[in-house]
Amino acid sequence: MAKLYEKCIKNGLRMTLPRKIILEVIEDSADHPDVDEMYRRAVEKDRSISIATVYRTIKLFEEAGIIERLDIGDGRSRYEEAGEHHEHLIDVESGEIIEFQNEELEEMKRQVALNMGYELVDHRLELFGKKIKK
């Protein structure tokens, strides 16, 4: 079950208590919390955790490919479990973040880069939309 834990071990990370707690927070989060929110959730599990550790650990996990950074343009970094690649649609009215996948779109991006003489190494797409009322 604890597949993120396995991934950490495989990456040679020492699994200290704060790291385990932060990992738990990530696993329990179905949304896309920012660092401060992750800190708040971690503190609920262990009051002694410090914000600096949250920042440092998140960076560590990101570099190890355990989590991925998401930037919706509001000046804060948000995080989610790394996994199959997907994109985000942000509901401009509620702020809700909806995930989606579209292979055709992926392929087109790769193609566009290629046409300009580039190998696509990363890409980021965010759609901002307003819910259509029927």
Place this chain on the structure above:
Amino acid sequence: MAKLYEKCIKNGLRMTLPRKIILEVIEDSADHPDVDEMYRRAVEKDRSISIATVYRTIKLFEEAGIIERLDIGDGRSRYEEAGEHHEHLIDVESGEIIEFQNEELEEMKRQVALNMGYELVDHRLELFGKKIKK
């Protein structure tokens, strides 16, 4: 010629000296400067300009649709003249920002949002690529 100037007037903006200078900087910039760089360029034209004015004026111009914000994920906002919509490809090795347009891609984004019951009001796409050596 001074079409940005016209646009400001049409928006009812008072065209003070600092605003004129910042507008000039924008017109003379073919790249995508961040605020600090715009400030540096403005100071060359008028030593007395303050960074706060640059920030405030940029925000004003953005709200008036004179310029557009670009976020390449390095924690600083960059700006460019508003105009026909285009996307950006960032050369991960040199940091160079290359603009491109692709109507098919645009249409697909609109379609994807629609399929999820959303009207696309904004969108952001950045490709990060490595130059292919032949």
Place this chain on the structure above:
DNA sequence: GAAAAATTTATAATCATTCTAAACTAATAC
């Protein structure tokens, strides 16, 4: 279980950005 190495904590520092209050400039009223 002691010594060495890595991690965490608390806090200070930094960076981008926004706010504030006083000074200045432009627009309007006379």
Place this chain on the structure above:
DNA sequence: GTATTAGTTTAGAATGATTATAAATTTTTC
């Protein structure tokens, strides 16, 4: 054209997110 008013700029303080630092603590190694 000058006084009044409204809007703008300046300088610097404040804020929010993030990173760095040094001392304390924990983990690993022997």
